[in-house]
Every structure is written in C-alpha cells, then in structure tokens.
Amino acid sequence: MDEYRVIETPGAFDEAVDLLLGGEGPIAVDAERASGFRYSQRAYLIQMYRRGAGVFLFDAPAVPDFSALEDGIRAEEWVLHAASQDLACLREVGLDPDHIFDTELAARLLGMPRVGLASVVEELLGVKLAKEHSAADWSTRPLPQSWLKYAALDVELLVDVRDRLVDRLDETGKAALAGQEFDAVLHRAAKPPAAEPWRRLSGIHSMRSPRNLAVARELWVSRDALASETDIAPGRLIPDASIVAVARALPSTRRALADLREFTGRASRSELDRWWSAIEHGLSTDELPAVRVPSDAPPPPRAWAARNPEADIRLKAAKAAVAVIAEQLDMPVENLLTPDFLRRVAWHPPQPADAVSIGTALAQLGARPWQIEATAQIIADAFVEASQSLLDATSEGS
Known part of the structure; x- marks a missing residue:
C-alpha cells in the first residue's frame, strides 16, 4: 500500500508548491473539516492533485502561510466536488480560485441519478470508492494511514471525473449553462449572520410561549459560548433536543434540572452551574423574544389556498410548467430554478407580469441568465393561464 505523507513542515510545503506548479492541467482540491466534533469549520486537511505532480496532503493548521501556493495556482481551474461546502474553509487559509469546475453540480445539471462523489466516480470511471471515513474527526493527530488514503482518493480521480463530465456537458449542450452555475457558486456572497441564530434549534418552531423561548435562547x-471557548461542536456538549426539553419543562431548581431525564450530553452535568444560570436568566428576563419572527418570505405554500387563492393558482400552474422544462432538460427542478424564487414571483408578481418583468424579478433574486431564458416566458404564460382559470371559475359561480 502507498504510504501517504502529510505536509506539515516549511521544506515539505515548498517542495509541494514547486511540484504542483510544475504539473499540468486543472487542479483537484478537497478539504476535510471536523464538523460534528469541533466548533470551528476550519480545514484540518487540504488535498490537492495535479497531473504530472501527484497527490499532496496539507496539514492546514500546521501551514502558517499558503500564499506561495495561492499565487502559483490561483489562475488555474480548480476542480471540487460540491464546491460550496469547501470554498469558505479554503478562503479562511488564503486559498481562493479564479475559476472552478464543480463535479457535483455538473452531475446534477446532467441529470445523473446519484451525485455523491463515490456514485459519480463509479458511474463515470467504474471505480468504487470507500466512504468509511467521511464523518471522521479530521482534527485527530496523527492521522491514520487509512484516513489519508481515503483523503487522497477524493482528489486522485477528480480530474478524470471532470474530463468525463466536460464531454457529457458538451454532448448535451450544457457547457455554457454549467459555466454560469460554477461562476455563481464561486462568487456567491456569504450569508450574513442570523440576527437570532438560536432560532435554528431543532424543534424550536413548535414552541409558542415567549418565556419558554427565552430559556431556550x-x-x-451559553452553550455557544462554551463551544467556541473549547472548540467543541455545540451538540456534543448538550444536544438541541436537551435544550428544547429543558425549555419546555422550565425546571424551577438546579436539582430539578439535574433530575430531568431528557437533559443529556457530555457537559450536561459537568457544567450544571452554567446551564442553571442560563435558565435563571431566561426565567427572569424582561427581554422576551417574539413568538413569530417577521419575514419578507412568502408563507408556506400549504397556506396559500386560504390566504391568497390567486397566488396559489399561479404557483401551481407555474410549478407544473417549470417541471416540464426541467424534465426536457433532464435535470432536477431545483437546479433549473430555485423554488424560493418561483414562490416569490408567484406571491408578488411584477406588473406587468410578462416575460421581461418576470425575468427582471428573477435576476434580482439571483437567477442566472440561462435560467431566466429557460423559464421566464413559461412562468408568464402560466400566470396568464392561472388568471384565466380564476376568471372562468368566477364566471361559472356567478
């Protein structure tokens, strides 16, 4: 078995940079984090492969400065699988490409039934990849050889996969639209921090009392502060379900908290004073959170028939029309047009609701030119059809 070496010294780094710059063609890139184990989303291992150079496994925390590598390869095409998952942690260490090819996104646009890396590699190259270490704690040091082999294989075949996908994109006439999608992923602005991130707690949406919500908050x-301080994933300290259970029960004493069976997690008892202090604050504070958060997003579609029947008819007609186009293009509907975009223009259609106005509205939401070209007119036609059916129904009822 090949012995994989982790690059963690200045000399090894300089040698790797020289070899990568001397290679040819696109550069396959991947990153391994420790999600579920660590609070941060930093890269703990960065893998690269280039023809004529080989595979390189960088111990990201041990490399203080990636600028020499960045300067040499930034202008080359980087090949990533599900690039949106890795770009942030790569940028955090100073690695930011000018051009990317996203093999997962290409597979989606081509209508491949399964788009995970192992499935795509098997379909295109006939090679089976073992995925047994995908959820490993990559902050572990030293990294076992079996993990390093897994990490190396994630990039070793990626350029070959890219070449097969390029051929298929060309054959299906999808190369240009794929380029627009890759560019959109690369330049997508980071989401601003949530105003109230605690509302992402799993199970919190069914809670209707401001006091219960205050305790959950x-x-x-308190958990987030401890997680950040210790660099441990919050859910490993106390899971979301424990927070929600405590917020529902509203224990009146420290002892009652300790006796709550649903209150679990590695830090549930060792940090009991911390949690009880948080509960006391939640029980006494005058700063109670709103039960419902104002939003400019349309309500869930299931509520449209009662709240806005005209919008409901528009959405159903447009969804059916867009689904037909997606089937013709052999790609998932959500890759043809983001469902939220369609919901927004159906809830508040531009006036006049013609193809030009709808196209402008979709562009403002973030739709790409190819998506607008493929959908704006059929959405406009669907809205006309919906209005006519509503008029017909009104006439029959009068």
Whole structure:
C-alpha cells in the first residue's frame, strides 16, 4: 500500500508548491473539516492533485502561510466536488480560485441519478470508492494511514471525473449553462449572520410561549459560548433536543434540572452551574423574544389556498410548467430554478407580469441568465393561464 505523507513542515510545503506548479492541467482540491466534533469549520486537511505532480496532503493548521501556493495556482481551474461546502474553509487559509469546475453540480445539471462523489466516480470511471471515513474527526493527530488514503482518493480521480463530465456537458449542450452555475457558486456572497441564530434549534418552531423561548435562547447562547471557548461542536456538549426539553419543562431548581431525564450530553452535568444560570436568566428576563419572527418570505405554500387563492393558482400552474422544462432538460427542478424564487414571483408578481418583468424579478433574486431564458416566458404564460382559470371559475359561480 502507498504510504501517504502529510505536509506539515516549511521544506515539505515548498517542495509541494514547486511540484504542483510544475504539473499540468486543472487542479483537484478537497478539504476535510471536523464538523460534528469541533466548533470551528476550519480545514484540518487540504488535498490537492495535479497531473504530472501527484497527490499532496496539507496539514492546514500546521501551514502558517499558503500564499506561495495561492499565487502559483490561483489562475488555474480548480476542480471540487460540491464546491460550496469547501470554498469558505479554503478562503479562511488564503486559498481562493479564479475559476472552478464543480463535479457535483455538473452531475446534477446532467441529470445523473446519484451525485455523491463515490456514485459519480463509479458511474463515470467504474471505480468504487470507500466512504468509511467521511464523518471522521479530521482534527485527530496523527492521522491514520487509512484516513489519508481515503483523503487522497477524493482528489486522485477528480480530474478524470471532470474530463468525463466536460464531454457529457458538451454532448448535451450544457457547457455554457454549467459555466454560469460554477461562476455563481464561486462568487456567491456569504450569508450574513442570523440576527437570532438560536432560532435554528431543532424543534424550536413548535414552541409558542415567549418565556419558554427565552430559556431556550439563554441555554443556546451559553452553550455557544462554551463551544467556541473549547472548540467543541455545540451538540456534543448538550444536544438541541436537551435544550428544547429543558425549555419546555422550565425546571424551577438546579436539582430539578439535574433530575430531568431528557437533559443529556457530555457537559450536561459537568457544567450544571452554567446551564442553571442560563435558565435563571431566561426565567427572569424582561427581554422576551417574539413568538413569530417577521419575514419578507412568502408563507408556506400549504397556506396559500386560504390566504391568497390567486397566488396559489399561479404557483401551481407555474410549478407544473417549470417541471416540464426541467424534465426536457433532464435535470432536477431545483437546479433549473430555485423554488424560493418561483414562490416569490408567484406571491408578488411584477406588473406587468410578462416575460421581461418576470425575468427582471428573477435576476434580482439571483437567477442566472440561462435560467431566466429557460423559464421566464413559461412562468408568464402560466400566470396568464392561472388568471384565466380564476376568471372562468368566477364566471361559472356567478
């Protein structure tokens, strides 16, 4: 078996940079984090492969400065699988490409039934990849050889996969639209931090009392502070379900909290004073959170028939029309047009609701030119059809 070496010294780094710059063609890139184990989303291992150079496994925390590598390869095409998952942690260490090819996104645009890396590699190259270490704690040091082999294989075949996908994109006439999609992923602005991130607690949406919500909020804030301080994933300290269970029960004493069976997690008892302090604050604070958060997003479609029947008819007609186009293009509907974009223009259609106005509205939401070209007119036609059916129904009822 090949012995894989982790690059963690200045000399090894300089040698790797020289070899990568001397290679040819696109550069396959991947990153391994420790999601579920660590609070941060930093890269703990960065893998690269280039023809004529080989595979390189960088110990990201041990490399203080990636600029020499960045300067040499930034202008080359980087090949990533599900690039949106890795770009942030790569940028965090100073690695930011000018051009990317996203093999997962290309597979989606081509209508491949399964788009995970192992499935795509098997379909295109006939090679089976073992995925047994995909959820490993990559902050572990030293990294076992079996993990390093897994990490190396994630990039070793990626350029070959890219070449097969390029051929298929050319054959299906999808190369240009794929380029627009890759560019959109590369230049997508980072989401601003949520105003109230604690509301992402799993199970919190069914809670209707401001006091219960206040306790949940204070527990989340306290857990987040401890997680950040210790660089441990919050859910490993106390899971979301524990926070929600405590917020529902509203224990009146520290002892009652300790006796709550649903209150679990590695830090549930060792940090009991911390959690009880948070609960006391939640029980006494005058700063109670709103039960419902104002939003400019349309309500869930299931509520449209009652709240806005005209919009409901528009959405159903447009969804059916867009689905037909997606089937013709052999790609998932959500890759043809983001469902939220369609919901927004159906809820508040531009006036006049013609193809030009709808196209402008979709562009403002973030739709790409090819998506607008493929859908704006059929959405406009669907809206006309919906209005006519509503008129016909009104006439028959009068």
